[in-house]
Structures are given as structure tokens and as C-alpha cells.
Amino acid sequence: MTVIEVSKLHKRYGKRVAVEDISFTVNEGEIFGIVGPNGAGKTTTVECLIGLRKPTRGRIGVLGHDPQHEPGPVRERLGVQLQDGQLPDKLRVGEALELYASFYRSPADPAALLKELTLDQHRDHPYKKLSGGQKQRLSIALALVGNPKIAVFDELTTGLDPNGRRVTWKLIESVRDRGVTVVLVSHFMEEAERLCDRVAVIDGGRVIALDTPARLVAQAGKDSKNLDDAFLALTGRSIEEMEA
Numbered sequence: 001m002t003v004i005e006v007s008k009l010h011k012r013y014g015k016r017v018a019v020e021d022i023s024f025t026v027n028e029g030e031i032f033g034i035v036g037p038n039g040a041g042k043t044t045t046v047e048c049l050i051g052l053r054k055p056t057r058g059r060i061g062v063l064g065h066d067p068q069h070e071p072g073p074v075r076e077r078l079g080v081q082l083q084d085g086q087l088p089d090k091l092r093v094g095e096a097l098e099l100y101a102s103f104y105r106s107p108a109d110p111a112a113l114l115k116e117l118t119l120d121q122h123r124d125h126p127y128k129k130l131s132g133g134q135k136q137r138l139s140i141a142l143a144l145v146g147n148p149k150i151a152v153f154d155e156l157t158t159g160l161d162p163n164g165r166r167v168t169w170k171l172i173e174s175v176r177d178r179g180v181t182v183v184l185v186s187h188f189m190e191e192a193e194r195l196c197d198r199v200a201v202i203d204g205g206r207v208i209a210l211d212t213p214a215r216l217v218a219q220a221g222k223d224s225k226n227l228d229d230a231f232l233a234l235t236g237r238s239i240e241e242m243e244a
Contacts, residue, residue, distance in 0.1 A: 001028040003150060003181050004049065009058035011044050018044045020205040021058070026150075031172065031182040033196035035189065035231075041205040042185045043083060046154055049183075050080050063149060076104065079148035079180070081139040083155040089128035093119055093138060096127065097145055104146040113141045117171065133164040140171055144180070151175055154185040169195055193227040203235050 004026035011019040019041040026032040034042050047053040049060055051067030051074055060066060065073045087096055097110035114120040117137045122130065130138065136156060143151050153172065157165040165188075172195055176182050186192055192199050193213045201209040201216070209216055213227050220230035 002026070003028045003063055004032075004183070005059070005061040006045070006049065007059040009045065009048060009060065010056045011041075011048060011053065012056045018205055019048070019055075022202070022205070022207050024200050024207060024210055026181060026183060028181055029176070029179070030197040031176050031184055031195050033192040033199040034183065034185045034202060035187060035192045035199055036202035037187060037235075040202045042187075042202055043154055045202065046152060046183070046185055047082075050074070050078060050152060076146065077149045079143035079146055079151040081143045081151075081153045081156060083158070083185075085139060087127040087138075090126050092124050092126055093130070094123040096138065097141060100142050100145045106147060108145050108147050110141075110145060113145060117141050132159055133167065136160065136164070136168055137171065140168075140175065144175065144178075148180060150181045150183065152183045152185070155187070156184070157186070157188065157191060165191070189227040189231055199227070201231065201234055209234050 002025045009022045048055045062074045067074045101107035157168050216230045220233035
């Protein structure tokens with residue numbers, strides 16, 4: 001079953017084209033990756049997808065609804081963690097979950113989410129005092145508190161050390177195991193290769209490849225051993241350039 005359909009999405013800011021005729025679908029129950037270098041158009045694509053930005057043209061369907069014309073049904077069934085999402089420094093962890101839960105008609109139990117994401121001991125801690133990993137776990141909890149059908153994570157592991165990144169990967173897999181479809185935006189190829197069932201590679205505002213990680217590696221040629229190599233073959237960019 002297709003739960004997201006993006007067709008010829010185009011977004012222009014004045015004379016600058018950020019996204020140029022992007023098309024893809026996301027299937028129920030998969031982890032779908034959107035990868036590419038910084039500035040490729042990944043976040044703009046996601047912001048159009050969740051209804052924060054109005055496309056210049058094109059069509060988007062989320063669970064059969066248009067995010068621009070039917071925002072209510074989309075928001076009820078979509079959980080989102082944005083790249084630059086921040087909370088007030090003094091807002092406590094438990095307060096944040098309860099606040100977000102109040103936005104939904106049938107939310108998850110905030111206390112159960114705190115326990116599941118090992119944040120129950122930090123319930124009374126202010127946001128400012130949390131470590132990077134704790135903030136990321138809170139972001140996941142906030143994205144799940146509405147009992148969404150789809151969760152969108154934008155650069156969730158940016159700024160984490162390798163151990164924190166691996167812990168977060170396990171949490172993302174556990175989200176999918178709950179029956180939630182995941183859209184994962186990243187510029188870390190190792191992350192996409194480890195987690196994603198399919199990957200859309202975006203560069204210069206266009207989808208230049210879309211397939212499973214294994215097939216993308218195979219299509220890139222016999223010298224490609226992983227998604228890093230495939231990305232270099234597809235774009236001519238090194239991973240160092242991509243992560244700059």
C-alpha cells in the first residue's frame with residue numbers, strides 16, 4: 001500500500017529553484033531514505049510533504065490527503081522531527097510530552113513513551129540540561145506521541161557521536177517495528193545503508209537515483225562496495241564534500 005505519493009514536486013524561491021520536479025512514493029511499513037548533500041533540496045521536499053511549505057507546483061498525497069488543502073487529517077496521522085526543532089530551555093521533558101499529547105484526539109501514553117525511550121528518569125529535567133542523545137530521544141517521543149501512521153525524521157543523528165548515532169538507529173528500527181512508516185532524511189550514507197529499505201538520492205533539487213541500497217551499489221559498478229561508493233559514482237562528489 002502506498003502511503004505517500006509525490007509527483008513532479010517543484011519549489012522555487014524567486015529565481016532560485018530548490019526542488020525541481022521530484023517524484024517518489026513511500027510504501028506502508030518501510031523505512032524510506034531521502035539522502036543527498038547539504039543544500040540538495042531534502043529539507044524543502046520534506047517541508048512541502050508535511051505541509052509547512054506550499055509547492056510552486058506538483059502534487060503530494062499523504063494517506064490520501066493533500067497537506068495544503070487537507071492539513072487536519074495529515075497532522076493527525078503524521079509525526080515529525082525537524083532538523084532545527086528546538087524547545088524552550090526551561091520546558092521539562094514530561095511537560096513537553098504532555099503538551100504535545102494535548103494536540104491529538106487519541107494520543108499515546110506520555111509516561112509509557114518516556115519509559116520506552118529511557119527518558120522516565122529525566123521527566124523533570126529542563127530541555128536545556130539534556131544531552132544531545134537525550135534531546136534526540138525526546139524528539140522521537142514527540143514525533144510518536146500522536147500515534148502516527150508515518151514518522152518523518154530530518155537529520156536526526158546530526159551532531160551525535162558514533163555511539164549515540166548507533167543507539168538512535170536502533171530506536172528508528174523500533175519505531176518501524178511499532179508499525180509506523182518512517183521517512184528518514186540524512187546525508188550519512190552509512191545510516192541510509194543500515195536502515196533504509198529504499199533510498200531516493202537527491203542532488204541539485206532532483207532525484208538522480210531511487211532503489212534499494214543494495215541495488216544502488218550494484219548499479220554503480222563493480223568497484224562500488226557500499227553506498228558511499230555508489231554516491232560518488234552517481235554524483236561525482238566525495239562523502240567529505242557531501243558532509244561539509
